[in-house]
Every structure is written in C-alpha cells, then in structure tokens.
Amino acid sequence: MSTFLDTILSRAKANKQTIVLPEGDDNRTLEAAEAILAQNIANLIILGDAEAISASSYQLEGAEIIDPRTAANREELAAALYELRKEKGLTEEAALELISDVLHLGVMLVKTGKANGMVAGACHSTGDVLRPCLQILKTAPGIKLVSAFFVMVVPDCEYGENGIFIFADSGLEVQPDAERLAHIALSSADSWKTLVETEPVVAMLSHSSYGSAKNADADKVIEATRIAKELAPGLSLDGELQLDAAIVPSVGSSKAPQSPVAGKANVLVFPDLDSGNIGYKLTQRLAKAEAYGPITQGIAAPVNDLSRGCTAEDIIGVIGITCVQAIAKMSS
Numbered sequence: 001m002s003t004f005l006d007t008i009l010s011r012a013k014a015n016k017q018t019i020v021l022p023e024g025d026d027n028r029t030l031e032a033a034e035a036i037l038a039q040n041i042a043n044l045i046i047l048g049d050a051e052a053i054s055a056s057s058y059q060l061e062g063a064e065i066i067d068p069r070t071a072a073n074r075e076e077l078a079a080a081l082y083e084l085r086k087e088k089g090l091t092e093e094a095a096l097e098l099i100s101d102v103l104h105l106g107v108m109l110v111k112t113g114k115a116n117g118m119v120a121g122a123c124h125s126t127g128d129v130l131r132p133c134l135q136i137l138k139t140a141p142g143i144k145l146v147s148a149f150f151v152m153v154v155p156d157c158e159y160g161e162n163g164i165f166i167f168a169d170s171g172l173e174v175q176p177d178a179e180r181l182a183h184i185a186l187s188s189a190d191s192w193k194t195l196v197e198t199e200p201v202v203a204m205l206s207h208s209s210y211g212s213a214k215n216a217d218a219d220k221v222i223e224a225t226r227i228a229k230e231l232a233p234g235l236s237l238d239g240e241l242q243l244d245a246a247i248v249p250s251v252g253s254s255k256a257p258q259s260p261v262a263g264k265a266n267v268l269v270f271p272d273l274d275s276g277n278i279g280y281k282l283t284q285r286l287a288k289a290e291a292y293g294p295i296t297q298g299i300a301a302p303v304n305d306l307s308r309g310c311t312a313e314d315i316i317g318v319i320g321i322t323c324v325q326a327i328a329k330m331s332s
Contacts, residue, residue: 002153002290004164005317008195012323013041017116019319019326020109022102024048024065026122030058032315037062042323045115047102068105077108084111084136098132107132110301116326119318121306126171129305130296143298147184148172148305149191150280150293151321157287159247160266166192166200167268167283170276171294171305181224185269186232187297192267194328195321203246203265204228204239205275209255212242221271236261243268243279292317295325302326 019036023029024046030053036042037060046053046060050067053060068074074096081104082095090098098104103124109115121129130146139146148171157163168188169176176184185202192200204225208218218240225239238261245255245262252263270276284291292314295304302325304318 002155003162004151004153004196005290005292005320008317008320008324009039009041011327012320013039015323015327016040016042017323017326018043018045018114019322020045020047020106020115020118021319022047022106022118022120023122023124024053024102027056028122028310028312028315030056030060031312032319033060033063034058035312035316036319042319045106045109047106066105068100068102071099071105074099077105077112080112081108081136088135103128104132104136107136107303110303111136116330117302117304117322119304119306119315119322121304122308122310122315125308126294126305129303130172133296133299133303137300137303139298140300143187144183145180146172146296146298147176147187148294148296149188150291151195151295152280152283153290153292154283154287155289161196161198163289164196165266165268166195167270167276167280169273170270170280172273172296174273176272178220178223179227181220181269181271182227182231185224185228185237185267186235188267188269189232189235189237191295191297195324196266198266199236200267201261201264202228202235202237202267202269203241203261204237204269204271205243205246206240206271207242208240209242209245209262210240210259212255217271224269236264238262239269241265290317292321295321302329 025048044063078096078099106118147169149168152165154163189200206221221240244251246265249263256262283289302322
C-alpha cells in the first residue's frame, strides 16, 4: 500500500463518512467492505440480497444491509424520487420500480442524506452507474460538466509529486472541445488539492510543445489552455506540452524554457479519452503503478465508478477517496 493511500485512509478514518455499496452480490465488494469495517475507515450501507449477503463468509458486522425488494423506506424513497423526476414524466409506479434497482436506491440514499457517497461499477457499466447520478444528484453548483480522472501512484518515480499524478479525463469525456477541456483541467486541479493537499501544477498535454506542430488537434489544446488561464489566472497551468516536456525537468527546460509548468507537472490533462485511457493503462501495466479510479468530479455528491476489472484493494482505495471527497464537500 502506498503512502498516498495510507494518508487517504487515515483522513477517512479521522472523519468517518457513510458510503453506500450497491453491489452486495459481488465478492470483491464484500471483501473490500470487510476490510473497511475491520479498519474502522467508514460506515457502510450494502445493497443486495440481504439473506445471501448475511450468509456469506465475510465479516460484515456493523454494516447496514438493505434489500431493495424489502427495504422499510421503499415507499418514502420512491415518493422522493417521484417528486424529483415527475416533470420528466416519471410516474409514481415507475419510481417505486426504480427503487428496486440497487443503483437508483443507492443514489437516493445519497440524495436524501442517508449516505455521504456511493461506490459502484464492479459489475455495472459506467453509463448505468452515472445515469441515475446525473438525473437525481445533477452537477455541483458552478460546474459545467462531469468528468473523470485516475490517481496514479508510480513506484520509485522522481516525477510529479513523488510519483503521484492525476490523469484526466481518462474515463468519461470522449472528445472534449476546448471549453470542456479547460473545465476538466480546472476540476482536476481542485481534485488534486482535495486528495493530495499540495498545489496542483497542470499540464495541458498534446503531441506538440509550444507550437512545434501546427494542426487542429494542437490548436484545440492551445485554446483550452487560453480559456483555463482566463478562468483561473492564479492556477499554475500551461500548454500545449508534450508529456516528456511536462514532467521531465531537463526536457521541459529544452522544449519550453519559458513555461512555469514544464518539467514540474503533477496534473496531466489529456486531449481526449483515447489518449487518457491508453496513458493510464500503460502507466499501470508497464510501470506497475497503482491506479485509483475512475474518480468522478463535478457531481453534486461523491459517487465513484469502478472499473469492472477492479480488485478488492482497488475498491478499498476508491472508498477511501470517496470519503475524503465527502469530507471536503462538508467543509466547502
């Protein structure tokens, strides 16, 4: 376990939050829940077949286990969901049916304040996890879009923050235009402050550094950099920069000697989902980095989507990160 994750879990333990885990039928989720409860990191609500969960071999004492089919507050939550969505055509009968779905139930537990955050996605697609979040929780005030990032912790790495980076957007926005890319950068900088608690240094990545290539793709990153600097003039952010110029001091000083970011970046903003997703997977597999995410940013309450290839250890890390996001939301 990395120092980063140790710190995250310690922060979560010091200010315990309640996290809902909708995938109680997934053994990785139950293994992670057992560890979270044993270490007293968070309060947990686990959704699913209550009888099967209780009969499992996992030690889940202290968790609240709710079966969506028999939940005591089904009607109350369905009525609240109906009020939220009736103008979109949702009927009372359909609302009650949706509460039987673990993801909708989980989001409503967050919406009504019974939980501070939710972690799902071990056996559901990103679309299935995020759809009820965007419909019910919506975006946070002042936020233009929901995006996603990975926290990458690279062992024995001198770059970034002792090997810690944020890679964004590596999980959600497929082809952001310049304005959306700028907002991803600003959200990612805020996420860095929340999770790492040091100053973000944001590189807007491209195949070009400071005009070394002339084409529409590079121009998009240049324009995104301009917009981001205009929106957050005090933020340490620059582009367009190639990856090596962004993180390696000697390369940065050679390719972009006037840049305040070159060679120092810890938040890497990729121009599209292809490059972001490929970049995080390359770093995870070839550098044996820890990859926590995809972590969402921009939703009104902390809800995070797991990779379906996740391990129990990955889920523990994302639960800890979700707790820290919830703590930050309480103090904002």
